Amino acid sequence: MTATHPYIDQHLSRFTAELMEMLRIPSVSADPQYKEQVLRCAHFVENCFKTMGLDGVEVIPTKGHPIVYGEKIIDPSLPTILVYGHYDVQPADPLELWHSPPFEPVIKPTNIHPKGAIFARGACDDKGQFFMHLKAVEAMLSSDELPCNVKFMIEGEEEIGSEHLGYFVHENKAKLAADIILVSDTGMLANDVPSVTTGLRGLSYVEVEVTGPNRDLHSGLYGGCVKNPINALCEMIASLHDEKGKITVKGFYDSVLEISRDDRDAMAKAPFSEEDYKRALDITDTYGEEGYTTPERGSIRPTLDVNGMWGGYIGEGAKTVIASKANAKISMRLVPNQDPEEITRLFQDHFERIAPTGVNVKVTPHHGGHAAVTPLDSIGYQAAAMAYKETFGKEAIPVRSGGSIPIVAMFEQVLGLKTILMGFGLDSDAIHSPNEHYGLYNFEMGIKTIPYFFKHFVELSKNQ
Amino acid sequence: MTATHPYIDQHLSRFTAELMEMLRIPSVSADPQYKEQVLRCAHFVENCFKTMGLDGVEVIPTKGHPIVYGEKIIDPSLPTILVYGHYDVQPADPLELWHSPPFEPVIKPTNIHPKGAIFARGACDDKGQFFMHLKAVEAMLSSDELPCNVKFMIEGEEEIGSEHLGYFVHENKAKLAADIILVSDTGMLANDVPSVTTGLRGLSYVEVEVTGPNRDLHSGLYGGCVKNPINALCEMIASLHDEKGKITVKGFYDSVLEISRDDRDAMAKAPFSEEDYKRALDITDTYGEEGYTTPERGSIRPTLDVNGMWGGYIGEGAKTVIASKANAKISMRLVPNQDPEEITRLFQDHFERIAPTGVNVKVTPHHGGHAAVTPLDSIGYQAAAMAYKETFGKEAIPVRSGGSIPIVAMFEQVLGLKTILMGFGLDSDAIHSPNEHYGLYNFEMGIKTIPYFFKHFVELSKNQ
Numbered sequence: 001m002t003a004t005h006p007y008i009d010q011h012l013s014r015f016t017a018e019l020m021e022m023l024r025i026p027s028v029s030a031d032p033q034y035k036e037q038v039l040r041c042a043h044f045v046e047n048c049f050k051t052m053g054l055d056g057v058e059v060i061p062t063k064g065h066p067i068v069y070g071e072k073i074i075d076p077s078l079p080t081i082l083v084y085g086h087y088d089v090q091p092a093d094p095l096e097l098w099h100s101p102p103f104e105p106v107i108k109p110t111n112i113h114p115k116g117a118i119f120a121r122g123a124c125d126d127k128g129q130f131f132m133h134l135k136a137v138e139a140m141l142s143s144d145e146l147p148c149n150v151k152f153m154i155e156g157e158e159e160i161g162s163e164h165l166g167y168f169v170h171e172n173k174a175k176l177a178a179d180i181i182l183v184s185d186t187g188m189l190a191n192d193v194p195s196v197t198t199g200l201r202g203l204s205y206v207e208v209e210v211t212g213p214n215r216d217l218h219s220g221l222y223g224g225c226v227k228n229p230i231n232a233l234c235e236m237i238a239s240l241h242d243e244k245g246k247i248t249v250k251g252f253y254d255s256v257l258e259i260s261r262d263d264r265d266a267m268a269k270a271p272f273s274e275e276d277y278k279r280a281l282d283i284t285d286t287y288g289e290e291g292y293t294t295p296e297r298g299s300i301r302p303t304l305d306v307n308g309m310w311g312g313y314i315g316e317g318a319k320t321v322i323a324s325k326a327n328a329k330i331s332m333r334l335v336p337n338q339d340p341e342e343i344t345r346l347f348q349d350h351f352e353r354i355a356p357t358g359v360n361v362k363v364t365p366h367h368g369g370h371a372a373v374t375p376l377d378s379i380g381y382q383a384a385a386m387a388y389k390e391t392f393g394k395e396a397i398p399v400r401s402g403g404s405i406p407i408v409a410m411f412e413q414v415l416g417l418k419t420i421l422m423g424f425g426l427d428s429d430a431i432h433s434p435n436e437h438y439g440l441y442n443f444e445m446g447i448k449t450i451p452y453f454f455k456h457f458v459e460l461s462k463n464q
Numbered sequence: 465m466t467a468t469h470p471y472i473d474q475h476l477s478r479f480t481a482e483l484m485e486m487l488r489i490p491s492v493s494a495d496p497q498y499k500e501q502v503l504r505c506a507h508f509v510e511n512c513f514k515t516m517g518l519d520g521v522e523v524i525p526t527k528g529h530p531i532v533y534g535e536k537i538i539d540p541s542l543p544t545i546l547v548y549g550h551y552d553v554q555p556a557d558p559l560e561l562w563h564s565p566p567f568e569p570v571i572k573p574t575n576i577h578p579k580g581a582i583f584a585r586g587a588c589d590d591k592g593q594f595f596m597h598l599k600a601v602e603a604m605l606s607s608d609e610l611p612c613n614v615k616f617m618i619e620g621e622e623e624i625g626s627e628h629l630g631y632f633v634h635e636n637k638a639k640l641a642a643d644i645i646l647v648s649d650t651g652m653l654a655n656d657v658p659s660v661t662t663g664l665r666g667l668s669y670v671e672v673e674v675t676g677p678n679r680d681l682h683s684g685l686y687g688g689c690v691k692n693p694i695n696a697l698c699e700m701i702a703s704l705h706d707e708k709g710k711i712t713v714k715g716f717y718d719s720v721l722e723i724s725r726d727d728r729d730a731m732a733k734a735p736f737s738e739e740d741y742k743r744a745l746d747i748t749d750t751y752g753e754e755g756y757t758t759p760e761r762g763s764i765r766p767t768l769d770v771n772g773m774w775g776g777y778i779g780e781g782a783k784t785v786i787a788s789k790a791n792a793k794i795s796m797r798l799v800p801n802q803d804p805e806e807i808t809r810l811f812q813d814h815f816e817r818i819a820p821t822g823v824n825v826k827v828t829p830h831h832g833g834h835a836a837v838t839p840l841d842s843i844g845y846q847a848a849a850m851a852y853k854e855t856f857g858k859e860a861i862p863v864r865s866g867g868s869i870p871i872v873a874m875f876e877q878v879l880g881l882k883t884i885l886m887g888f889g890l891d892s893d894a895i896h897s898p899n900e901h902y903g904l905y906n907f908e909m910g911i912k913t914i915p916y917f918f919k920h921f922v923e924l925s926k927n928q
Binding site: 011029031032058075088091093094097116159160161184187200203205207212213214216217218219220221222223224225226227228230233234235237238239240241281282285286289293294297298301302303304305307308309310311313314315316317318319320321322323326327328329331333356357358359361366400402403404417427430431432433434435442448 | 494698774
């Protein structure tokens with residue numbers, strides 16, 4: 001690949017400028033107000049595909065936001081790599097905590113990014129990361145060094161559970177036929193500690209509503225006489241963990257595959273400092289399930305967290321009201337063998353059962369997904385490890401992540417393909433938070449590492 | 465009072481129109497955005513005072529919203545009645561639950577108001593009620609039947625704790641000198657069951673903030689590893705009541721004066737149907753402190769309720785975030801002998817003590833007030849009872865209310881005056897809620913009952 005890397009060096013500042021242009025589009029999939037912007041972003045990706053010379057470029061409508069597809073088939077007898085990514089982003093609120101507007105990307109120096117970082121919603125998750133694949137393939141095409149076929153499928157609903165992707169994949173098995181799926185939507189341990197995510201947690205996300213009296217009441221006249229829906233919801237949520245940090249939802253742990261002591265010992269070799277972790281988050285202590293370390297709690301154990309809660313008067317000042325309703329968004333991270341639909345059902349049953357008298361409870365499932373694991377002896381994982389070694393000069397560490405990319409399990413089920421998660425983000429990139437950013441060094445290293453994955457994957461495939 | 469009542473009948477529709485004009489002014493004291501509107505409403509009241517012929521009319525600035533004052537001194541040797549009310553209103557949200565805009569008053573028929581009701585924020589609390597006094601005095605003045613001196617003090621901060629009224633009263637003891645204070649800011653049991661509020665609960669209102677990590681986190685990566693501030697706040701709130709419905713704040717009940725069995729038996733004579741109560745609120749069961757009836761829980765017992773709570777992502781759809789902060793507004797209703805400042809301090813100490821490791825807690829006091837009780841053998845109470853008998857044809861029932869008008873205790877302390885609470889609202893008027901309304905029958909009966917209070921109070925004063 002003698003021409004690809006010089007091409008990348010030569011065009012890197014243009015690549016950055018193009019990414020920043022895409023980051024100006026507020027493609028927030030969760031909020032219907034941004035529907036047009038999400039579509040605009042799909043067309044931006046379409047345009048990139050066309051400019052770089054892909055064939056069969058399409059913006060494919062779904063019942064939600066569209067999927068952008070493009071491909072380059074150089075020889076049907078060669079392996080095919082299917083690149084997946086998503087052009088939608090998380091909502092940007094709370095806006096007041098951003099130091100610069102979320103959709104006006106700026107490059108600023110940071111303590112840990114040697115070349116500074118782009119600050120914008122979606123910079124790391126996932127625009128900055130999927131865009132690396134476009135630019136890597138552009139570089140290989142322009143240098144006549146693309147070693148195999150490539151297909152791109154970039155969707156617009158990842159942040160809302162990829163609701164319509166499953167149907168699309170199901171209906172387009174032939175179109176999407178490939179040998180491996182390649183995704184950059186995760187992180188690595190540090191800029192000098194490359195890693196490949198080999199496990200992902202599953203997800204069950206629900207919304208709950210607790211209803212008490214049929215209208216908001218004056219808390220002076222009714223206080224102490226009726227079950228207050230907010231107090232009731234607090235009690236119910238508080239009861240979802242026991243004093244050992246275990247989740248009390250009946251049956252929740254029944255299907256969990258316990259990890260062997262050996263595997264836990266292997267995991268424990270990854271560098272981790274509890275003190276640094278606490279300092280970075282400015283917390284006096286960590287918290288979690290008794291009997292597990294912080295990295296274990298965040299990867300191999302299922303969890304339950306409230307992601308949002310609201311009820312009653314939340315404006316300025318004081319209002320003496322007993323709200324008629326209280327609401328919460330609750331998500332559970334799942335581990336291999338836990339079925340998200342079953343967990344959602346168990347939660348629903350449990351939550352309805354623990355409702356105190358005087359209130360009614362409604363549980364609405366949002367979305368879910370299975371956990372997934374990539375075997376270390378697969379040629380996909382091997383090719384990734386070799387690619388990192390070429391650019392970073394050291395072997396990548398396999399890491400089980402706490403996050404969820406539910407579609408990874410779906411791809412395996414529907415297309416029969418394993419997914420390789422070559423993420424170049426850092427833990428501190430504040431994805432899903434105010435001031436999300438992505439290091440320019442990471443962006444560059446991603447674009448340079450990806451062609452090596454292509455090369456080694458093709459070579460390892462030949463030897464099979 | 466042979467001329468006053470015909471005058472009222474003749475001018476009643478104009479009175480209603482004037483009230484509706486005032487209700488169009490969104491004088492929401494809690495929200496700084498409405499500051500100008502609050503001031504506009506003060507000038508509206510000033511104008512009413514001038515038009516009806518009061519002297520010494522002033523809009524008196526405070527550090528917050530102004531107080532409107534006016535008086536008619538016909539003979540310094542006669543008794544003086546000081547009328548108190550408030551022209552500010554509660555915030556109108558949730559707006560989507562109003563059937564007509566909160567500041568566009570409309571008259572609609574209802575099942576229980578013989579002449580229909582005016583629907584608007586502040587219709588009952590307290591614009592519709594304090595306005596009755598203006599119109600009653602206008603009628604007596606116009607008919608040459610005002611039997612004593614009258615002073616009006618209408619403030620603009622009742623809904624936010626009357627923060628600057630205490631200072632004003634303190635500085636104007638001579639100006640406010642009177643024999644009794646008369647207030648209509650409470651309710652009566654039913655349109656055919658007149659009642660006088662003889663007890664009010666005190667209040668301590670606080671806002672709490674729980675802070676965990678220094679930024680919002682991705683719940684996949686951090687879920688299960690850090691104490692989630694929303695979950696923590698839920699646990700803390702849940703622990704504020706025990707399984708008997710008792711408040712667990714240390715020392716909370718220490719100064720409560722227990723009510724005698726006799727007094728509880730007397731209270732139990734007021735008509736009350738638990739079934740009707742549940743049906744009206746559409747709840748399967750009531751809830752409260754073990755060992756007390758629903759009316760007792762709502763009047764003679766102290767309580768604690770969450771009035772608002774928020775944290776994390778509360779928009780549409782799903783966001784997998786662990787919030788950095790969670791907040792709640794919490795109020796406690798107090799009974800005689802509980803000191804609001806002490807209770808606030810006890811709450812603060814307790815809440816900080818129960819914070820789990822990994823989060824920090826901040827408690828900010830909003831406002832408070834003492835409970836108050838009016839003796840049934842006072843001439844003020846007697847005059848009220850006789851006034852109701854004149855218009856309703858039956859004795860008023862003395863009622864201990866669960867609400868708080870903290871200034872009643874302050875008036876007694878600073879001015880040495882008892883307050884008579886002649887409220888004409890109904891429980892179902894939805895004060896502090898969407899679709900607040902006030903019956904036109906109640907408005908009329910109020911205007912007609914008030915002159916009888918003046919008359920009987922002057923007569924009873926002579927005999928003392």
